[in-house]
Amino acid sequence: MKRIIPAALVMSITLSITTGCSQQNGQASDQANNQPEVTEPPAADSSVSETFRSFLDKNYDEDMVRNPLSASYRGIKTHQDKWNNYSEADRKETREINETRLEQLQQIDRSQLSDAEQLSWDLYQLNLQRRLASDEFRHHHFVIHQFRGPHTFVASALINVHTIKSMEDAKAYIQRLNNVGTMFDEVIEQMQIREQKNLLLADWKYPQMITASKNIISGYPYDDSTKDSTLWADFQRKVQALEISDEQRNQLLSDAEATLVNVVKPAYLRLIAEMESQSTKASGDDGVWKFERGDEYYAERLRWFTTTDLTADQIHNLGLQEVARIHDEMRDIMDKVDFEGSLSEFFIFMREDEQFYYPNTDEGREAYLAEVNNIIADMYKRLPEVFGKLPKANLIVKRVEAFRERSAGKAFYQGPPADGSRPAIYYANLYNMADMPKYEMAALAYHEAVPGHHLQISIAIELEDVPKFQRYSAYTAFTEGWGLYAEELPKDMGMYQDPYADFGRLAMELWRACRLVVDTGLHSKRWTREQAIDYLMTNTPNSIGQSTKAIERYIAMPGQATAYLIGKLKIVELREKVRAALGEKFDIGAYHDLVLKDGPMPLSLLEIKVNNYIAENVEAI
Numbered sequence: 001m002k003r004i005i006p007a008a009l010v011m012s013i014t015l016s017i018t019t020g021c022s023q024q025n026g027q028a029s030d031q032a033n034n035q036p037e038v039t040e041p042p043a044a045d046s047s048v049s050e051t052f053r054s055f056l057d058k059n060y061d062e063d064m065v066r067n068p069l070s071a072s073y074r075g076i077k078t079h080q081d082k083w084n085n086y087s088e089a090d091r092k093e094t095r096e097i098n099e100t101r102l103e104q105l106q107q108i109d110r111s112q113l114s115d116a117e118q119l120s121w122d123l124y125q126l127n128l129q130r131r132l133a134s135d136e137f138r139h140h141h142f143v144i145h146q147f148r149g150p151h152t153f154v155a156s157a158l159i160n161v162h163t164i165k166s167m168e169d170a171k172a173y174i175q176r177l178n179n180v181g182t183m184f185d186e187v188i189e190q191m192q193i194r195e196q197k198n199l200l201l202a203d204w205k206y207p208q209m210i211t212a213s214k215n216i217i218s219g220y221p222y223d224d225s226t227k228d229s230t231l232w233a234d235f236q237r238k239v240q241a242l243e244i245s246d247e248q249r250n251q252l253l254s255d256a257e258a259t260l261v262n263v264v265k266p267a268y269l270r271l272i273a274e275m276e277s278q279s280t281k282a283s284g285d286d287g288v289w290k291f292e293r294g295d296e297y298y299a300e301r302l303r304w305f306t307t308t309d310l311t312a313d314q315i316h317n318l319g320l321q322e323v324a325r326i327h328d329e330m331r332d333i334m335d336k337v338d339f340e341g342s343l344s345e346f347f348i349f350m351r352e353d354e355q356f357y358y359p360n361t362d363e364g365r366e367a368y369l370a371e372v373n374n375i376i377a378d379m380y381k382r383l384p385e386v387f388g389k390l391p392k393a394n395l396i397v398k399r400v401e402a403f404r405e406r407s408a409g410k411a412f413y414q415g416p417p418a419d420g421s422r423p424a425i426y427y428a429n430l431y432n433m434a435d436m437p438k439y440e441m442a443a444l445a446y447h448e449a450v451p452g453h454h455l456q457i458s459i460a461i462e463l464e465d466v467p468k469f470q471r472y473s474a475y476t477a478f479t480e481g482w483g484l485y486a487e488e489l490p491k492d493m494g495m496y497q498d499p500y501a502d503f504g505r506l507a508m509e510l511w512r513a514c515r516l517v518v519d520t521g522l523h524s525k526r527w528t529r530e531q532a533i534d535y536l537m538t539n540t541p542n543s544i545g546q547s548t549k550a551i552e553r554y555i556a557m558p559g560q561a562t563a564y565l566i567g568k569l570k571i572v573e574l575r576e577k578v579r580a581a582l583g584e585k586f587d588i589g590a591y592h593d594l595v596l597k598d599g600p601m602p603l604s605l606l607e608i609k610v611n612n613y614i615a616e617n618v619e620a621i
Contacts, residue, residue, distance in 0.1 A: 045109070045112035045113075048108065048109055048112035048113060049112075049113055049114065049117055051108060052108050052113060052117060052120075052121065053117075053467065055104065055105070055108065056120070056124065056467045056468075056469060057467070057468070059101060059469070060467070060468045060469050062097075063469075064076055064078070064079075065078070065079060066084075066085070066090075066094075067084045068080065068081075068082040068083065068084065069082075069083055069084045069153075069157060069161075070084065072157065072161050072162060073157075073161055073414075073415070073417070074417050074418065074461075074472065075417025075418060075419045075421050075422075076417075077169070077172070080162065080169070080172045080176070081171075081172040081175035081176050081179065082175075082176065082179055083150075083154075083176065083179055083180070083182075083183040084183075085183075085186065086143065086150070086183060086186035086187050086189070086190055087186045087189060088189060088190070088193065090186075091135075091138060094131075094135075095132065095135050098128050098131050098132055098135075099132065101128055102125065102128045102129070102132070105121070105124060105125055105128070106125070108121070110122075116465070116466075116598070119598055119601075119605065119609070120466070120467050120470055122605055123469075123470055123473060123601055123605065124467075124469065124470075126602060126605070127469070127473060130304060133300060133303070133304075134300065134304060136300070137293070137296075137297045137300055139190075139193055139194050139197055139199055140199055140288065140291060140293070140294075140297045142194075142201060142556065143187055143190040143191060143194070144187060144191065144209065145201060145205060145209070145556035145557070146205045146208035146209050146212070146407045146552065146556060147407060147408065147409060147552075147553050147556050147557065148556075148557075149187075149209070150183060150184065150187050150271075151209055151212055151213045151216070151268075151271060152212055152216075152403070152404045152407070152408075154180055154216065154264075155216050155230050155231055155234075155401075155403055155404070156401065156404065158173065158176065158177075158231060158234060158235075159230070159231075159234045159401065160414065160425065161422075162176065163238075163421060163422055164235075164238035164239065164241075164242065165242075166242070167242070167244060167248065167252075170235075170238070170239055170242065170252050171252070173235060173238075173256070174252070174255050174256050174259055177231070177256065177259040177260060177263060177264055178259050178263050180263060180264050180267045181263050181264075181266065181267040181270075183267075184267040184268070184270060184271045185267075185270070187271065188270060188271060188274045191274055191278065192274070195278055195281065197292075198291070198292070199291055200278055200281060200282040200283070201278070201282055201556075202282060202283070202284060202285065202286050202529075202555060203279055203282040203283060203284050204284065204529075204552075205282075205552070205555075205556065206275050206276070206278065206279035206282065207279070208406070208407050208552075209275055209407075210272055210275050210276065210279075211406070211407075212403065212404055212406070212407050213268050213271060213272050213275070214268075214272065215230070215402075215403040215404075216229070216230060216231070216268060216403055217229065217264065217265045217268045217269075219232065219233075220232060221257050221260055221261050222260065222261065222265050229260070230401070230402075230403045231260060231264070232256070232257070232260060235253070235256045236253065239252050239253060239256075286522055286527075286528060286529045286532075286555045287522045287523040287524070287526060287527070287555070287558070288301075288523050288558050289523060289524065289526055294523075295524070297558075298312065298523045298524060298558055298559060299311070299312070301523075301558050301559030301560075302315065302559045302562060304476075304559065305476045305477060305559045305560050305562060305563040306476075306477050306559075306562055306563050306566045306567070306603075307475055307477045307478075307563075307602035307603045307604060308477070308566060308603060310566070312520040312523070312524035312525075313520075313524075315516050315519075315520050315562050315566070316516065316517055316520040316521065316524070316525070318516055318565075318566075319513050319514065319515070319516025319517035319520070319565075320517055322513035322516070322565060323510065323513045323514060323517065323539055325513075326506055326509055326510040326513055327343060327510070327539075329506055330343060330346070330503060330506050330507075330510070331343060333499050333500075333502060333503045333506065334346050336499045337499050337500070344538070346541070347540065347541040348541075350437070350439065350500075350503070350507075350541040351541050351542070351543055355438075356437045356438050356439055356500070357433055357434060357436075357437055357438065358433050358436070358438065359433065360432060360433040360434065364433050365399060365430040365433065368428065368430060368433070368436060368441070369397055369399065369428065369430075371438075371441060372397050372426075372428065372441060372445050373397055375441060375442050375445045375446075376395070376397070376426075376445055376449045376450060378495075379445070379446065379449070379450050379451065379490065379495070380450060382490075382493060382495070383450060383451060383455070385493065385589075386451070386489065386492075386493065386588050386589050386592060387451065387455070387589055387592050387593065388589050388590065388592075388593045389459055389593050389596065389597070390455070390459075391450075391454060391455050391458030391459050391462065392420070392458070392462055393415075393416040393420060393423065393424050393454070393458040393461070393462070394416070394420070394423035394424065395416075395423055395424045395425075395426060395449055395450075395454050396423045396424070396425055396426070397425075397426045397428065397449075398425050398426070398427055398428075399427070399428060399429075399430050400427050400428065400429040400430070400431070405429055405430070405431040406431060408427075408429050409429065409549070409553060410428075410429050410435065410436070410444075410546065410549070410550075411426070411427060411428050411429060411444055411447075411448050412427050412448065413425070413426055413427070413448045413449070413452075413453040413454060413457070414427065415453075415454075415457045415458065415461060416458060416461065417461075418461050418462065418471075424454050424457075424458060426445070426448045426449045426453075426454065427448075428444075432545055434543050434545065435542075435543055435545050435546045435549075437504065438500075438504075439498075439500045439501055439503055439504035439507070440504040440507060440508055441501075441504070442490070442495070442496070442501050442504065442505070443487040443501075443504050443505040443507075443508045444508065446486050446487050446489070446490055447483040447484065447486055447487050447508070448483070450486075451486045451489055451490075452482065452483040452486035452487070453479070453482075453483050453486075455486070455596075456479065456482045456483075456486075456596055456600075457479070459596050459597075460472070460596070460599040460600060463597070463598075463599060466598060466599055470598065470599045471599050472599075473599055473600045473601065474600065475600045475601055475602055475603075476560060476563035476564075476567070477563040477566055477567035477570070477602070477603055478567055478600040478601055478602070478603065478606065479567075479600050480563050480564040480567055481563065481564060481565075481566065481567015481568045481569075481570060481571050481603075482567065482568075482571065482595070482596075483564070484508075484509065484512055484564045484565060484567070484568035485567075485568045485571045485572065487505055487508055487509065488505065488509070488568075488572075491505060507540065507541055507542070509565070510539070510540055511536075511540060511542065511550075512561075512564040512565040512568075513565055514535065514536055514539055514540055515550075515554065515561035515562060515564065515565070516561075516562050516565060516566075517535060518532040518535055518536065518551060518554060518561075519554045519558070519559065519560075519561045519562050520562070521535070522551070522554060522555055522558075523558045523559070529551055529552070529555065532551045532554070533547050533548055533551050536550065536551065566603075567603065570603045570606070570607070571595065571606075574595075574606065574607060574610045575588075575591055577610065577614065578591055578610060578613065578614055579591075581614045581617075581618055582614070582617055582618070585617070594609070594610065594613055595610075
């Protein structure tokens with residue numbers, strides 16, 4: 001199926017693409033527009049290449065030392081007894097380091113590098129510029145909110161990332177528990193800076209964070225409960241699997257228990273007290289427009305996440321346009337299933353009919369997970385039809401843990417380390433099965449697993465001749481744009497035979513189109529949370545629970561939700577550009593490998609890469 005994109009939309013995205021950087025730092029947008037044209041490059045200088053790669057490797061190693069939790073996610077255990085630093089002094093030092101690195105990078109002659117190294121040079125420069133632009137609004141960024149923050153990642157990281165294969169791993173786990181107090185004090189420092197600047201969260205967010213925090217310190221050994229707390233159960237399970245003496249095991253358990261009681265619990269109580277204090281001073285206003293320089297901050301967030309210069313108004317109008325298009329496609333589905341009534345009535349039918357939902361029981365949850373595994377297994381068999389390079393990393397499907405499921409999103413993905421020491425995880429939030437309809441299962445699995453996040457992220461991590469920073473670069477428009485693209489690709493492969501499953505695909509695309517409307521509505525047009533929820537309930541088949549949680553997420557992460565559809569539209573647009581240029585020589589697998597082979601990147605550099613590919617291959621025809 002060839003995707004038809006309205007000409008006005010193509011023009012708006014094409015003409016607006018930049019690096020996503022603020023022009024306050026080195027005229028980043030101008031630099032993006034002046035990226036090299038398709039020309040014959042000079043021969044690479046091996047000495048310059050060696051200097052460049054050494055520069056990147058040194059900086060990456062330094063970053064992993066300065067960010068030990070990030071290192072743990074990537075399978076690096078060198079400093080696994082520590083957390084990332086949240087102090088204001090560290091934030092200032094980070095800015096200084098980035099400014100110095102940018103100066104050093106620009107002293108390396110880009111023209112003397114190979115084509116691949118020039119791309120790496122461009123990406124590294126843009127990465128630094130983006131960070132510096134973001135740091136202009138350092139305290140506008142929420143250091144903690146109900147969806148993400150230290151209050152939940154302490155447990156999720158220790159449980160899902162910190163493996164224990166030796167005594168050293170176990171001792172590092174305990175020391176990480178010992179360091180929770182210091183890290184939380186740094187978080188509290190950041191919260192207090194924001195309070196002084198009147199950059200508080202909306203008042204309704206605090207109870208959710210407080211509840212999630214209390215969940216972590218509930219159970220033994222924090223109280224007299226017969227049920228073990230989350231971290232105590234995790235540590236016991238991991239230590240029991242070690243081949244060590246009983247004396248060693250008992251000592252580890254004793255040390256961990258004492259640390260949980262004497263360090264972790266008091267640290268959480270201090271954090272909870274700060275949340276409770278701030279909750280009494282916070283307002284009910286939802287969007288970042290309420291902050292001083294709020295409009296500037298939101299514009300920076302839109303540039304960061306979409307890697308374009310599209311304004312809030314342009315994104316809002318694009319969303320309205322896409323919502324109307326998808327509604328029309330949904331009416332076609334209504335005709336196929338012989339539904340008589342309006343689209344709104346069809347939404348109610350899809351929302352309420354029991355045939356579309358598993359029971360809200362443990363058996364229903366197990367059935368959901370089993371079917372997700374079947375969907376993923378079927379897709380794995382079909383991947384060679386449309387991809388050349390495939391991921392090696394293992395993937396498991398897992399329910400979101402009880403301690404964070406009430407505040408966590410609907411589904412998300414955790415990537416694997418490069419060494420394969422643990423699998424990637426596709427998390428499904430099964431707290432309320434009414435929020436997880438059967439008709440969305442396939443599209444959701446394609447997005448989070450294959451051919452979506454697992455394929456794209458694992459391939460990036462496994463790249464061998466690409467600098468490490470590049471494998472782990474974060475560009476939401478690229479990564480989430482690919483995830484949304486991966487929802488539609490199976491339709492081209494004939495995999496949405498059930499019209500209700502195809503409706504589910506459209507429902508998820510509609511969700512992303514509505515995000516453009518409600519995110520900009522909340523943060524630019526001063527919509528209330530209730531207005532935004534009403535918009536989703538009117539224009540989508542999703543439940544009130546899904547709609548409420550989604551809007552609360554968009555309020556917590558301004559701009560992030562706009563990246564999905566904008567990224568997908570660009571990936572589709574570039575695919576059709578290659579198809580038109582190459583005609584019968586077009587190879588969908590070659591296009592996918594082209595998009596993924598250098599890791600994530602801003603849409604601006606992706607477009608340049610595709611244009612180079614077209615020029616090279618048109619000449620060869």
